Amino acid sequence: MITESMYQELILEHYKHPQGRGLREPYDTEVHHVNPTCGDEITLRVKVESGKVADVSYEGQGCSISQAAASVLHELTAGATVTESLTVVDEFTRLMQGRGKVEADEEVLGDAIAFAGVAKFPARVKCALLAWMAYKDAVVRSS
Amino acid sequence: MSGLDVERIRKDFPVLSRELPGGRPLIYLDSGNSSQKPVQVIEAMREHLTMHYSNVGRAHHALGAESTEAYEDARDKVAAFVGAPSRDEVIFTKNASEAINLVAYAFGNPLNTDERFRLAPGDEIVITEMEHHSNIVPWQFAAQRSGATLRWFGVTDEGRLDLSNLDELVNERTKIVAFAHQSNVLGTVNSISPILARARQVGALVLLDSSQAVPHKKVDVAELGVDFIAFTGHKMVGPSGIGVLWGKSELLNAMPPFLGGGEMIEAVWMDHSTYAPLPHKFEAGTPPIVEAVGLGAAVDYLSEIGMPEIKAWEQHLTGYALEALQEISGLQVIGPRTLVARGGTVSFTLKTSGGMDIHPHDVGQVLDDVFGIAVRVGHHCARPLHLRFGIPATTRASLYLYNTTDEIDALVRGLRHVQKVFE
Numbered sequence: 094m095i096t097e098s099m100y101q102e103l104i105l106e107h108y109k110h111p112q113g114r115g116l117r118e119p120y121d122t123e124v125h126h127v128n129p130t131c132g133d134e135i136t137l138r139v140k141v142e143s144g145k146v147a148d149v150s151y152e153g154q155g156c157s158i159s160q161a162a163a164s165v166l167h168e169l170t171a172g173a174t175v176t177e178s179l180t181v182v183d184e185f186t187r188l189m190q191g192r193g194k195v196e197a198d199e200e201v202l203g204d205a206i207a208f209a210g211v212a213k214f215p216a217r218v219k220c221a222l223l224a225w226m227a228y229k230d231a232v233v234r235s236s
Numbered sequence: 237m238s239g240l241d242v243e244r245i246r247k248d249f250p251v252l253s254r255e256l257p258g259g260r261p262l263i264y265l266d267s268g269n270s271s272q273k274p275v276q277v278i279e280a281m282r283e284h285l286t287m288h289y290s291n292v293g294r295a296h297h298a299l300g301a302e303s304t305e306a307y308e309d310a311r312d313k314v315a316a317f318v319g320a321p322s323r324d325e326v327i328f329t330k331n332a333s334e335a336i337n338l339v340a341y342a343f344g345n346p347l348n349t350d351e352r353f354r355l356a357p358g359d360e361i362v363i364t365e366m367e368h369h370s371n372i373v374p375w376q377f378a379a380q381r382s383g384a385t386l387r388w389f390g391v392t393d394e395g396r397l398d399l400s401n402l403d404e405l406v407n408e409r410t411k412i413v414a415f416a417h418q419s420n421v422l423g424t425v426n427s428i429s430p431i432l433a434r435a436r437q438v439g440a441l442v443l444l445d446s447s448q449a450v451p452h453k454k455v456d457v458a459e460l461g462v463d464f465i466a467f468t469g470h471k472m473v474g475p476s477g478i479g480v481l482w483g484k485s486e487l488l489n490a491m492p493p494f495l496g497g498g499e500m501i502e503a504v505w506m507d508h509s510t511y512a513p514l515p516h517k518f519e520a521g522t523p524p525i526v527e528a529v530g531l532g533a534a535v536d537y538l539s540e541i542g543m544p545e546i547k548a549w550e551q552h553l554t555g556y557a558l559e560a561l562q563e564i565s566g567l568q569v570i571g572p573r574t575l576v577a578r579g580g581t582v583s584f585t586l587k588t589s590g591g592m593d594i595h596p597h598d599v600g601q602v603l604d605d606v607f608g609i610a611v612r613v614g615h616h617c618a619r620p621l622h623l624r625f626g627i628p629a630t631t632r633a634s635l636y637l638y639n640t641t642d643e644i645d646a647l648v649r650g651l652r653h654v655q656k657v658f659e
Binding site for chain 2: 105108130131132133154155156157158214216217220
């Protein structure tokens with residue numbers, strides 16, 4: 094069934110047990126992004142130290158896809174270099190905007206590959222991308 | 237239920253018996269968003285496009301005459317359907333939003349010469365917190381253009397209009413009161429007479445957004461006594477692309493035109509124009525011809541079944557749905573929980589048995605993917621109403637003449653499954 098490809102165990106796991114959730118100090122930049130079509134929102138903070146992402150902290154509300162995506166984002170970016178993290182963001186964005194026809198690089202994406210099924214649902218792509226776009230915005234602003 | 241043979245009706249809507257990918261049956265509970273179309277409507281539109289199509293009004297040949305006749309026949313049908321005293325009071329628009337904008341743009345329009353449509357700082361426009369965005373934003377525009385003040389009725393916890401401050405809210409400064417005949421989220425059928433009586437006392441005009449009422453029950457504009465009603469074709473088994481503004485001819489005549497263009501004129505000089513009489517004064521450009529024909533067929537279809545019969549069937553379904561849904565622990569209906577003055581639109585929030593909110597997007601996705609159940613999720617173009625209830629979104633099941641209690645049972649099973657997925 095379609096749902097099984099979309100609501101992978103991994104997504105539900107991140108939704109039920111989000112990683113790195115909560116807003117923390119210190120931080121360089123805080124951004125607030127909303128998805129006006131569904132009211133999903135996220136506040137996200139980034140702390141960069143000598144080219145490395147020292148912390149990504151966030152608070153948000155919304156559907157399982159948007160919240161799980163924020164959790165996976167935290168996992169993949171915290172501790173990485175800024176450059177590495179932006180490569181992951183670009184690959185995730187490419188996967189999400191590929192209408193389910195893109196073969197994504199699992200090496201780069203890690204757990205985020207679980208969102209591949211979401212790309213087939215245009216209405217949900219924005220949910221998956223919410224935290225990731227907020228992160229990109231925050232990183233650009235902090236540099 | 238006597239009087240309505242739902243199995244026969246369902247046969248008129250071919251889409252209802254289609255299968256979705258993965259062998260899911262379709263359970264369509266999203267008619268408040270847009271209704272499905274019967275073969276009678278589809279066939280009328282196909283026939284017009286195939287054999288009678290040309291432009292209307294301005295084409296002086298056989299097809300032009302046939303097309304014009306079909307278009308104007310549709311106006312007659314719609315006029316009769318809503319009890320309009322004159323067919324010229326039925327203006328075809330693109331949708332209900334355009335119909336409301338047409339009225340809103342008359343207010344404070346520099347071309348306007350009638351005191352009733354004068355709008356300036358100090359004047360007030362009154363709407364309600366339960367409006368669809370289409371009956372909010374045009375009035376925000378009007379207020380911003382003119383410096384007038386926008387005010388609104390609040391909504392009670394039960395999902396009714398709070399009329400406790402009616403006399404203060406609707407006062408000598410009020411130019412128009414615009415509100416929903418029936419809420420597209422709560423299902424609430426608003427009580428018109430107290431608001432209308434107060435508006436008459438202070439000389440304000442009254443517009444009803446009847447988009448969620450006209451498809452579901454007999455609406456008679458003469459009986460209502462209001463000044464304008466707006467509704468749309470696609471929610472009443474007709475096509476999208478056509479809406480209706482009904483207004484009292486005396487007011488429509490007094491109003492300035494809305495859109496300028498072909499067919500809305502009487503004569504044009506390089507520096508000025510005179511305008512066509514009603515209804516064409518408000519129908520600039522080539523209108524939605526085939527859509528009007530489709531709407532005419534939709535009106536015939538609904539009339540043949542009978543609006544009282546449709547209303548009774550929907551009341552039966554709504555009572556069944558309210559009862560069945562409220563047996564689900566963790567489900568909260570947003571809006572009236574009894575059948576009193578409410579229609580077949582049921583919005584709700586859902587929690588897991590552990591008490592965790594399940595986002596409506598997740599509810600809708602699982603219902604669709606696993607069971608083929610189409611509901612609407614989100615704020616349903618009524619964001620202020622959701623803010624009022626402190627929730628970002630709801631799941632909404634909206635019922636129509638072709639729905640069955642079996643489909644409501646399927647919804648209930650589906651919702652229980654959703655709860656398990658997110659447990």
